[in-house]
Amino acid sequence: MEEIKNDYTFVDESDKKDQKINFKNFRKRIQGQTFMKDDLEYDKICNERWDLNSTNSPIIIVKAINENDVEETIKFVRDNKKLKLVIKNTGHNNISAIDGCDGVSLDISLMKSISVDQQNQTVTVGGGCTFHDIDQVTSQYGLATPLGQISSVGVGGYSTGGGIGHLTKLYGLSSDNLLECKIITSNGESKVCNKHTNSDLFWVVRGAGGFIGVIVSFTFKCYLISNVVVGSFVYNIDETNNNAKNALVEVGKRHLNSTDPLVYVININAGSPNNVLIKVLYFLDINTPNSSMIGESLIQDFQNLTKPTTSSISIISYTKLQWEFDGIILPGKYYQEGPLLKSTITSEVADLLLQAISNRNQQTFSSIIITELGGMANKVHQNESAFPIRDSTFNIFISSIIFTPSLEQPLKDWTKNTIHLLKDHISGEYINTSYSTDMKLIFKENFERLKKLKNQYDPNNIFRSLN
Template sequence: MVTPKFRRRDGTAVDKATIEAFRHGFQGQVLLPSDAGYSSARRIWNASIDKHPGLISRCSGVVDVVRAVKFARANNLLVAVKSGGHNVAGRALCDDGIVIDLSAMNGVSVDPELRTVRVQAGALLGEVDRETHLHGLAVPSGVVSKTGIAGLTLGGGVGWLVRKYGLTCDNVLSCEVVTAEGAIVTADAETNADLFWGLRGGGGNFGIVTSFLFQAHPVSTVLGGVIVHARPQAAAVFRYYRDFMASAPEELTAYAGLISTPEGMPAVAVMACYCGDLAEGERVLKPLRAFGSPLLDAIQPMPFPVMQRLADEASPDNVHNYWKSTFLNELSDETIDLIVEHGNRAESPLTHVLIQLFNGQVGRVGNADTAFAQRQAGYNVGIEAKWIDPAESEKHTTWARAFSEALKPYSSKAYLLNFLGDEDPDLVRGAFGSNHARLVELKTKYDPTNFFSLNQNVEPRR
């Protein structure tokens, strides 16, 4: 049984009087380990993460965020920032320090005439989709509705509209930010433009974004769903997916993967979303649907928020997760055979392997135009080990690491920031690519003491 302690980075305890002074004037909840609600507040989606903060500050608004930052700075506390808590590495939590929890700050406001959306940082993708869909609009985001908008956006953001409308971070117009000093600033193309550059793909290194202003797009009903084949067809399905997507229109985003059916049978699937004219979408998707002998073809017109929830079942709460990933410059036949071979060795029916194509609108933005540097990266392969019994952790993590090692000869040595499950500095540098040196300078300017360190960290220049 872990006994949580609230202590400073130097190991000294934070006394009750200091805590009570912080509570005074804080409008949200201040949760200590002995308080009701603490246990649920420290739990996140990934059951492998079991951390015990000394204090959780559940902010009700920006004033609370400022107060929490200044309190943490004055008391030399380790700081974790939580929005959706969906990061696989569990960076939303820490041991002994303070968690600045934005989950209650989840307001979404749509301007249908300007097609803009103001979103507080605690909002989940499903909450954004619900409000935008009312106006026939959508913000390009991820593929799991329970994901927090903030972490997704700061790391780039890849989802069903990416080939047509770009990354989530490409659709940010401005940010409200609380800095490491506790100041409230705006970052956009005209104001603090260097910070605005870094927030679009640079992770949580430069401040706490309390709200985003997004550009939305006219997306309401899409043609989407999943096509499932028997696992022995995996290599053939992957090859066809690769060749088919090489000339597919940008209205179509599709991912391929190794999955298991609800009955636990190993399978291979292609999940697709066409965001243009539905009749044209039927024509475009016809060859993909006609390939082979699918076990299931569930492609159909659906409201975009329904499309956004289709992958939720593959990311259940309270399941252990360990992820590895890498970009490949090409999806060669040899690489496909390797992916299938190692994927077939997975021992949990919850585990899946994902192949994501990066092209279209993503590549029309220069690598140096935002902090997201992997715009010509080709294919991302996500190795997502998932299991229920904690006693099996070593078995499943060993499988994922061996799979990742086998892909190294084919890797472009580039990585998708939001898929990083390790703290290896080389992987972080690989994720930031050619922008890393500029990010170091930005970190040195906005956070010279590395106050925000529990992230895919860029260390300031010493």
């Protein structure tokens, strides 16, 4: 039991009457842990984030262990209207931090539970799970659900924002594979929602869940996936030849072929020497004879056509693919942003991307990661869920490490300028990788319905604002 040193009252001097917020009584209602600025572990807990560039200084941190803690926290913020609320799991997103002294940070990272229904090929997970947690369990059954490419990311914010990863082209977004969830709304009530029960909430959750509540559990559809044929091809960015550009354009051409079973992931990496890494993936089908031979042959064709500087083709487990950045992409100060393409990777787009990486700030590490959409993600109607952009071909994700404070603004300027150069090829912004405050721009045709449901389920704007 943690020691409570005083009653931690907070006075809002802007109010004509002093409004005292009784944190002491609130802490007694929480079954998990709470931390305030006088507590010894406050600073340590406050900085348990992946993105350390985001300021995080709430009045109180709640490390929830169950639904009761989430419900009590939401009610507390609702009853004390001067408080802000942010939801945090792994802290990859800047919106999970509070800049200032008037906030409550609800940390759900301890709410981990995973249950696999092998017969129905589903997995039910707690809102605090990471991709690593989920893949580790589903892989034991030869199953996987569409998740992202960095295993330390939490499932909640990622999936409710759409969710793009290695399986998007084949099986759709993470949110497209959500079958059911349990959400706690602004009145502190828990609601189960799916296509038949609370279907309006279910519509919001699949693309904009962070605006109306806290999702404490998810049930996803899974697929029979165990091994992957992976071709890893490196192309030097060299003015004397166009191999890197030609390889990018070849990926763009192949994307337009709806029968192409391969999946492409690109990393335009400002390493030494500068290079383009293209991973070509073929997911093995246990029901197809000689599946591995087919995959290797298709990937070999790509290699022969694009002439990489270095190359390798191997068969690895799906979890190894998912976890390959573990231990490499570590917590730190980052600036990351990126839109969705409406065109494929054309010669012009390739030139713009290669030009951008050559114009980067030489004092830091930057990369442009390109993930393929298309396929099943494009077959869902744009009004079927809150996620609005269904004509996109690739997600362009620009990531930079901020080694010193003086680099932050130049990196922001370079990133925004790169996106500006691509403006004629962009279909829209992706909520999970956007700093935009214009939600009309992000949600497009779905904005008005989203706004109506936001007003219905979160009239006091406790959760993320649409304005």
